[in-house]
Amino acid sequence: MLVVMQEGATEAQIQAVIDRLVALGFAVHRSTGVVHTILGGIGPAAHFDPTEFAVMEGVKEAHRIMSPYKLASRHFRPEGTRVRLGELEIGGPAVVVMAGPCSVESREQVMAAAERVARAGARVLRGGAFKPRTSPHSFQGLGEEGLRYLREAADRYGLLAVSEVMDSSQIPLVAAYADILQVGARNMQNYALLRELGAQNKPVLLKRGLSATVEEWLLAAEYVMNEGNYHVILCERGIRTFETYTRNTVDISAIPVVKKLSHLPILADPSHGTGRRDMVLPVARAAVAAGADGLLIEVHPEPDRALSDGAQSLRPDQFEELMGQLRMIAPAVGRTL
Numbered sequence: 001m002l003v004v005m006q007e008g009a010t011e012a013q014i015q016a017v018i019d020r021l022v023a024l025g026f027a028v029h030r031s032t033g034v035v036h037t038i039l040g041g042i043g044p045a046a047h048f049d050p051t052e053f054a055v056m057e058g059v060k061e062a063h064r065i066m067s068p069y070k071l072a073s074r075h076f077r078p079e080g081t082r083v084r085l086g087e088l089e090i091g092g093p094a095v096v097v098m099a100g101p102c103s104v105e106s107r108e109q110v111m112a113a114a115e116r117v118a119r120a121g122a123r124v125l126r127g128g129a130f131k132p133r134t135s136p137h138s139f140q141g142l143g144e145e146g147l148r149y150l151r152e153a154a155d156r157y158g159l160l161a162v163s164e165v166m167d168s169s170q171i172p173l174v175a176a177y178a179d180i181l182q183v184g185a186r187n188m189q190n191y192a193l194l195r196e197l198g199a200q201n202k203p204v205l206l207k208r209g210l211s212a213t214v215e216e217w218l219l220a221a222e223y224v225m226n227e228g229n230y231h232v233i234l235c236e237r238g239i240r241t242f243e244t245y246t247r248n249t250v251d252i253s254a255i256p257v258v259k260k261l262s263h264l265p266i267l268a269d270p271s272h273g274t275g276r277r278d279m280v281l282p283v284a285r286a287a288v289a290a291g292a293d294g295l296l297i298e299v300h301p302e303p304d305r306a307l308s309d310g311a312q313s314l315r316p317d318q319f320e321e322l323m324g325q326l327r328m329i330a331p332a333v334g335r336t337l
């Protein structure tokens, strides 16, 4: 913590800041410059609001030095985290592709999707059984029936399965069928859900909230980790900006930013990120080139008939084309596929 006092700050104002720093557990180092007095607070205190200091009498500015998250910070594990699931490793040298329909709609649909994505090289089958739809009148997912089909399809084609948990009450059910528990963008700050997932032993795929800063996102990961589950995989899925051409704006720079700030693996979801099938391939290529540890891609055997997110779902042949491109891009950035 660094507090810069205003020019001419009184001794009483300086002392008030020192007292507050000491009360929070900081050791205080005072430097008196020609114009400004600077107070450096050294210590483990992570839970404070720098604005509390910024608004004190006589203070010019106040800056936090340590990140507010600890377990999710790069410093906690400088070598990076590899989330292991059997033979699959997320965060290792291989780029891991997770693909499948937005929602599980029928046994036939998810079987057809699984067959094609597995053959093209995907390692994890995606498919929602509980869907966070913007309208309550839209298809809400098949629930347990959908999870059963997802598991069956994943097992038949040698894939792992990822599916969304929208509410704490769904955790036991989704965990009984899926290998990875997905937290949707709308739930990134559902702290009760994050805490419950922290008590599970399955990896959590944590999507970035629609308008979440990277710091808020890493603090959401911290909630899960703070309960003991360190298997968190982040997923950049686009944020809301003033641009309307695409559904969201994919923050490609969030990938290197997260790599710098955190040890957690990070995926990109160009399907929700762009909302358009014709934009998924270029953005997927960009994400891998930028250092993403994997991708989450919507693929539907017949996107024009999809019950959710058809416009952004790839046809299987487009997914094959993408995988072919990634086989060239991954080695160019020191990865395998």
Ligand code: PEP
Pocket: 102, 128, 132, 183, 184, 185, 186, 207, 237, 272
């Ligand atoms: C999804 O993956 O189908 C989904 C609903 O994603 P998001 O939470 O990113 O909107």
Ligand code: MN
Pocket: 102, 103, 272, 298, 308, 309
């Ligand atoms: Mn979707």
